[in-house]
Amino acid sequence: xxxxxxxxxxxxxxxxxxxxxxxxxxxxxxxxxxxxxxxxxxxxxxxxxxxxxxxxxxxxxxxxxxxxxxxxxxxxxxxxxxxxxxxxxxxxxxxxxxxxxxxxxxxxxxxxxxxxxxxxxxxxxxxxxxxxxxxxxxxxxxxxxxxxxxxxxxxxxxxxxxxxxxxxxxxxxxxxxxxxxxxxxxxxxxxxxxxxxxxxx
Amino acid sequence: xxxxxxxxxxxxxxxxxxxxxxxxxxxxxxxxxxxxxxxxxxxxxxxxxxxxxxxxxxxxxxxxxxxxxxxxxxxxxxxxxxxxxxxxxxxxxxxxxxxxxxxxxxxxxx
Numbered sequence: 078x079x080x081x082x083x084x085x086x087x088x089x090x091x092x093x094x095x096x097x098x099x100x101x102x103x104x105x106x107x108x109x110x111x112x113x114x115x116x117x118x119x120x121x122x123x124x125x126x127x128x129x130x131x132x133x134x135x136x137x138x139x140x141x142x143x144x145x146x147x148x149x150x151x152x153x154x155x156x157x158x159x160x161x162x163x164x165x166x167x168x169x170x171x172x173x174x175x176x177x178x179x180x181x182x183x184x185x186x187x188x189x190x191x192x193x194x195x196x197x198x199x200x201x202x203x204x205x206x207x208x209x210x211x212x213x214x215x216x217x218x219x220x221x222x223x224x225x226x227x228x229x230x231x232x233x234x235x236x237x238x239x240x241x242x243x244x245x246x247x248x249x250x251x252x253x254x255x256x257x258x259x260x261x262x263x264x265x266x267x268x269x270x271x272x273x274x275x276x277x278x
Numbered sequence: 279x280x281x282x283x284x285x286x287x288x289x290x291x292x293x294x295x296x297x298x299x300x301x302x303x304x305x306x307x308x309x310x311x312x313x314x315x316x317x318x319x320x321x322x323x324x325x326x327x328x329x330x331x332x333x334x335x336x337x338x339x340x341x342x343x344x345x346x347x348x349x350x351x352x353x354x355x356x357x358x359x360x361x362x363x364x365x366x367x368x369x370x371x372x373x374x375x376x377x378x379x380x381x382x383x384x385x386x387x388x
Contacts (some may be wrong), residue, residue, distance in 0.1 A: 107363040114367030118374040157297040259344040268335040276314045278325045
């Protein structure tokens, strides 16, 4: 399907056979997908139960949402560049791209925490209505995953520092984090579409 | 079979150009979704349909260009897990909406 768009990036043929570690992590991601699926189902049921409180239309802003989305989207491609550098064994570049990805992810989490603090300050906390309970549960579960991803990025940067080559074990860790990070971006697509945009129509 | 293995080796890594193609597509789809909502150019139900379609396409773009999913034989088990999960989540969400909606209707007609 995409054979014409790809060129072999390196001669590291030993990496392209997927290891059981990466497959196991994929299975974990699928179970995570079910968690998010159930939270989306809860949100879909409770999305109009405002109990006299504010609706999404009054709470959400397009500009802040756009900035969050942009940060996460750009962090996806910077992580991708990091993976390409890893396959070429260019460790300083890998560390640089992981660092950029970390900063973008940190910016995303910062904006989200700021948004939550603002909402809670205005009296629109998770205890206000069923809609807000579902909203905070779903969106903060995603935010928590991103935070875990940030910790994971820092861990890998520290492990990569001072090394001269990337062994297969390290490559597996980077590949798992790659799947995790891109998976979170996919969840965010569903969040900004069904939680934010659909509430702003 | 051996052809599949050699051609999918580049695919599982991704390349600068494939990441950039994926990124540009994702940006276009995101901006379109935001624009549809910001400009109120469609009816409410039309807007929901439009942003759902855009989200679906964007998820597929991400799966293909960023997560490097494909039809290669070495990805067979990944794909089986994925299809099972998508089916499970679809039944879960549609079933929940159906049951809760049905319950609400019955409570209303009491």
